[in-house]
Amino acid sequence: MVPVATDQTGDVVLRLEQVEQVYGTGESVVHALKGVSLDVHRGEYIAIMGPSGSGKSTIMNVLGCLDVASGGVYRIDGVDVADLAENELAHVRNRKIGFVFQAFNLIPKMTAQANVELPLVYGGVGRAERHERAARALERVGLAQRADHIPQQLSGGQQQRVALARAVVTEPAIILADEPTGNLDSVATNDVLDLFDELAVGGRTIVMITHEDDVAERADRVLVLCDGRIVADRATGADMHRADRVRAAQAARAATPVDQPVADGGAQPPHGAHAARPQTTWLQTTPMPITAVSTVPVQETA
Numbered sequence: 001m002v003p004v005a006t007d008q009t010g011d012v013v014l015r016l017e018q019v020e021q022v023y024g025t026g027e028s029v030v031h032a033l034k035g036v037s038l039d040v041h042r043g044e045y046i047a048i049m050g051p052s053g054s055g056k057s058t059i060m061n062v063l064g065c066l067d068v069a070s071g072g073v074y075r076i077d078g079v080d081v082a083d084l085a086e087n088e089l090a091h092v093r094n095r096k097i098g099f100v101f102q103a104f105n106l107i108p109k110m111t112a113q114a115n116v117e118l119p120l121v122y123g124g125v126g127r128a129e130r131h132e133r134a135a136r137a138l139e140r141v142g143l144a145q146r147a148d149h150i151p152q153q154l155s156g157g158q159q160q161r162v163a164l165a166r167a168v169v170t171e172p173a174i175i176l177a178d179e180p181t182g183n184l185d186s187v188a189t190n191d192v193l194d195l196f197d198e199l200a201v202g203g204r205t206i207v208m209i210t211h212e213d214d215v216a217e218r219a220d221r222v223l224v225l226c227d228g229r230i231v232a233d234r235a236t237g238a239d240m241h242r243a244d245r246v247r248a249a250q251a252a253r254a255a256t257p258v259d260q261p262v263a264d265g266g267a268q269p270p271h272g273a274h275a276a277r278p279q280t281t282w283l284q285t286t287p288m289p290i291t292a293v294s295t296v297p298v299q300e301t302a
C-alpha cells in the first residue's frame with residue numbers, strides 16, 4: 001500500500017522542494033538540477049522549455065519516478081517518494097502517470113489495438129475488458145478505423161495518437177509528455193495538441209517538455225529551465241479559451257472523413273472507412289478500477 005500523506009498540500013499534486021540531480025563523480029560530475037522547487041496543481045497544464053542540456057528530461061524523469069533525485073524532496077499527492085519502496089514506486093508510476101514520448105515507443109509488430117492494450121495486459125485486466133477499453137481509447141483519438149494497423153502503416157501523427165491512447169487507457173490522473181510533437185508536422189502537432197486540450201479540460205494534470213514556443217503557449221503555464229534552474233515561470237492564459245477550442249476541434253473532427261490516405265506511405269483506408277469520426281471525448285471520464293498497470297514503454301523482445 002502507498003502510505004497516506006501526513007502533510008497538507010492542498011491541491012498540489014506534484015511538489016519539488018530544492019531538488020538536485022547530480023550525475024557522475026570527480027571531474028566528470030554534472031549538476032543537472034541545482035535546487036529546483038515547483039508546485040504543480042491538480043488539473044494544471046504545464047510546458048517546460050529550455051536549451052539543450054538545461055535539465056528538462058532530468059526533471060521529467062524525477063517527476064515520473066523513473067529516476068530518484070540525489071537531493072531535495074519530491075512529493076506526489078503529499079507523499080515523499082523517498083519513503084516509498086520500489087514496488088510502491090512502481091504502483092505510483094503505473095496507476096497515477098501516463099507517459100508520452102517523442103519517438104512514440106510503439107511496438108512495431110503489434111497492431112494499434114494491441115499496443116494500447118499492453119498496459120492493461122500488465123495490469124492483469126481480462127481480455128474482453130482490455131479489448132473494450134483499448135478500442136474506446138482509440139476511438140477517443142479518432143483512430144477506431146485503424147485499430148488493426150501496425151505502426152509502420154500509420155503516419156507519425158497517427159502513431160502519436162495511438163501512443164496517447166496507450167498512455168490514457170488506464171485513466172491516469174497525470175500525463176508526462178517528453179516532446180510529444182517533436183517528430184510531427186504542423187497539422188499532426190495541432191491534432192495531438194487538441195487531444196491534450198481535451199485531457200486538460202477533462203481534469204488531467206499535464207507536464208510537457210517542448211522546444212516549440214507555439215506548443216508551449218497551449219499550456220496554462222510555461223517554465224523555462226536554464227543550467228539546472230527554473231529561470232522563468234509565467235501563465236499563458238491559454239486555459240481561458242480551451243473549452244471553446246475543444247468544442248471547435250471536436251466539431252471539425254466530426255466533419256472530417258476518418259481515414260485520409262496516409263501521406264508518408266501508410267496503408268490505404270480499410271473498406272468502408274469513410275464514416276464521420278466518432279465524437280467520444282475525455283471530458284468527464286471516470287477513472288476505471290484497475291490492478292497494477294504499467295504505462296512505461298516496453299522494449300520489444302528479440
Ligand SMILES: Nc1ncnc2c1ncn2[C@@H]1O[C@H](COP(=O)(O)OP(=O)(O)OP(=O)(O)O)[C@@H](O)[C@H]1O
Nearest residue numbers: 023024030032050051052053054055056057058059
Ligand atoms: N545519465 C547521465 N549521466 C551523466 N550526465 C547526464 C545524464 N543524463 C543527463 N546528463 C547531463 O545532465 C544535463 C541535463 O540533461 P537533460 O537530458 O536533462 O537535458 P535536456 O534539457 O533534456 O536536454 P535536451 O533538450 O538536449 O534533451 C546535461 O548536461 C546532460 O549531459
